[in-house]
Amino acid sequence: MTVQNGMSLVEPDDAKLIASSITLPNGVVVQNRLVKAAMAEGIGLGGGPPQSGHLNLYRRWAQGGWGIIISGNVQIDPGHLASPHDLTLLPTPQCLKAYSALAKIVHAASASPPILLMQISHPGLQSSSTINLSRLPWQAAIAPCSARPDMNGGTMGWIWGHVIWPTKSRKIVNAVEWLDIVKKFVDAAVLAEKAGWDGVQIHSAHGYLLAEYLSPLTNPDPVSLPGVPDHIPIRLHLLYLILRGIHDNTDRKFVISVKINCSDFAQGGLDESQATEIVKSLVSWSLLDIIEISGGTYTHPAFAAPETLSSPSKRQSLFAHFTTSLLPFLSSPPDGPAIILTGGLHDRELIASSLREKACDLAGIGRPACLIPDLPNEIILNQDIVDKDARIGGYSIPGSELMRSLLGGGGGSNSTKQGVPLIGAGVSTLWHEWQLCRLGRGEEPDWDMHWLRGLMVEEVWWEVFRGGPGGWWRAWRG
Numbered sequence: 509m510t511v512q513n514g515m516s517l518v519e520p521d522d523a524k525l526i527a528s529s530i531t532l533p534n535g536v537v538v539q540n541r542l543v544k545a546a547m548a549e550g551i552g553l554g555g556g557p558p559q560s561g562h563l564n565l566y567r568r569w570a571q572g573g574w575g576i577i578i579s580g581n582v583q584i585d586p587g588h589l590a591s592p593h594d595l596t597l598l599p600t601p602q603c604l605k606a607y608s609a610l611a612k613i614v615h616a617a618s619a620s621p622p623i624l625l626m627q628i629s630h631p632g633l634q635s636s637s638t639i640n641l642s643r644l645p646w647q648a649a650i651a652p653c654s655a656r657p658d659m660n661g662g663t664m665g666w667i668w669g670h671v672i673w674p675t676k677s678r679k680i681v682n683a684v685e686w687l688d689i690v691k692k693f694v695d696a697a698v699l700a701e702k703a704g705w706d707g708v709q710i711h712s713a714h715g716y717l718l719a720e721y722l723s724p725l726t727n728p729d730p731v732s733l734p735g736v737p738d739h740i741p742i743r744l745h746l747l748y749l750i751l752r753g754i755h756d757n758t759d760r761k762f763v764i765s766v767k768i769n770c771s772d773f774a775q776g777g778l779d780e781s782q783a784t785e786i787v788k789s790l791v792s793w794s795l796l797d798i799i800e801i802s803g804g805t806y807t808h809p810a811f812a813a814p815e816t817l818s819s820p821s822k823r824q825s826l827f828a829h830f831t832t833s834l835l836p837f838l839s840s841p842p843d844g845p846a847i848i849l850t851g852g853l854h855d856r857e858l859i860a861s862s863l864r865e866k867a868c869d870l871a872g873i874g875r876p877a878c879l880i881p882d883l884p885n886e887i888i889l890n891q892d893i894v895d896k897d898a899r900i901g902g903y904s905i906p907g908s909e910l911m912r913s914l915l916g917g918g919g920g921s922n923s924t925k926q927g928v929p930l931i932g933a934g935v936s937t938l939w940h941e942w943q944l945c946r947l948g949r950g951e952e953p954d955w956d957m958h959w960l961r962g963l964m965v966e967e968v969w970w971e972v973f974r975g976g977p978g979g980w981w982r983a984w985r986g
């Protein structure tokens with residue numbers, strides 16, 4: 509119960525609060541507060557547009573009651589992938605057809621379809637030439653600096669760092685190359701709109717190229733770019749041009765969103781006070797409908813904190829302390845952008861209290877959506893389930909501790925054993941992607957899937973060998 513002007517008001521119960529709609533600055537109405545966060549689907553190899561597996565997966569999500577569905581990262585440059593399974597987007601008829609088919613499926617899947625956003629992205633210096641095979645091994649990634657991600661020191665860190673990134677990134681030094689990147693982002697957004705998507709999310713978090721531009725660690729001397737008003741800080745020039753370009757070249761109803769770190773969690777990297785100033789600037793431009801808050805990079809993958817998998821009692825989501833102190837300074841939607849908070853929001857009570865305490869306007873949910881694609885309808889908004897039971901509950905990945913230890917990823921959340929954080933996070937991410945591959949084949953997720961079984965069956969047999977001759981035939985037929 510809250511008291512306002514001397515009158516007591518009964519607050520809506522948790523499920524009703526989460527089920528309430530919200531209007532974005534561009535007038536688009538989101539039917540509830542649940543967002544399927546961006547997750548690389550892990551389906552298919554070597555880049556390219558969505559395949560039948562993607563269509564099946566997105567149909568399941570679209571029938572699940574989500575307010576917004578954000579795609580996995582779609583790379584704007586096929587030479588720079590974040591994983592060998594990444595989707596790419598190019599201005600070709602084939603791409604337009606495939607992305608249109610996906611949008612149609614999502615919009616037709618239910619009477620009240622979700623808003624569908626495409627996460628457009630460039631991994632910057634974190635793109636590996638050896639794992640993704642999207643360019644020759646000696647061809648460098650690009651970034652505002654010449655570096656390779658720090659794999660946390662130690663012998664294992666050194667070995668992994670040099671295997672994944674045989675060369676340091678090439679530093680982009682001239683404005684023309686940055687402007688070309690701006691163009692690629694804008695073109696991708698325009699194509700997404702043409703393909704019937706409801707909007708885009710610009711990936712400017714997790715140590716990707718745009719986050720590298722924002723970070724003092726990876727961009728100590730930002731390049732000033734032409735065409736930017738004087739009052740915009742140089743560090744924000746790249747993001748400004750991309751947002752301005754998309755805003756000016758798409759319809760007002762096309763949703764524009766950005767995903768940004770509250771901190772890089774790295775010495776010398778973007779910190780919370782800098783992130784606060786960046787968010788305030790972004791809001792002041794009035795170009796955005798949604799801002800999603802996340803945190804971390806490949807070096808410190810805070811967004812993949814393993815605690816959230818196994819501790820349902822944890823009463824704090826990953827970055828709520830940041831948004832709770834930020835939101836009082838921002839206008840609420842529709843006067844300002846809606847804020848998505850993502851990371852650890854895996855139960856109804858926590859989501860509702862985050863909305864009530866103004867930690868967010870929308871709740872982003874990642875990993876649980878791999879195991880329960882219709883999580884909103886099935887659990888969070890399901891009035892037949894009492895609040896205390898409306899949660900995912902703890903689960904652990906069979907064999908993951910062993911694999912983390914063997915691969916040098918440390919001993920898991922409760923261990924004091926140091927390791928390479930990216931490997932630890934990767935073990936969990938891959939397992940969740942394998943669940944998405946199962947959904948893409950029309951199968952149910954397998955909570956008991958041993959990590960090694962996932963590697964052999966999902967990754968090697970289904971993804972690399974496409975499930976044998978039948979799969980080759982289907983792939984050849986398109």
Ligand SMILES: Cc1cc2nc3c(=O)[nH]c(=O)nc-3n(C[C@H](O)[C@H](O)[C@H](O)COP(=O)(O)O)c2cc1C
Binds near residue numbers: 579581711873
């Ligand atoms: C399988 C998987 C793939 C992911 N891919 C992306 C991605 O493409 N883009 C992105 O911004 N975040 C990605 N993430 C991070 C999620 O969006 C989210 O920030 C993270 O999982 C924390 O939320 P959660 O605790 O609800 O899982 C991925 C996470 C997982 C588990």
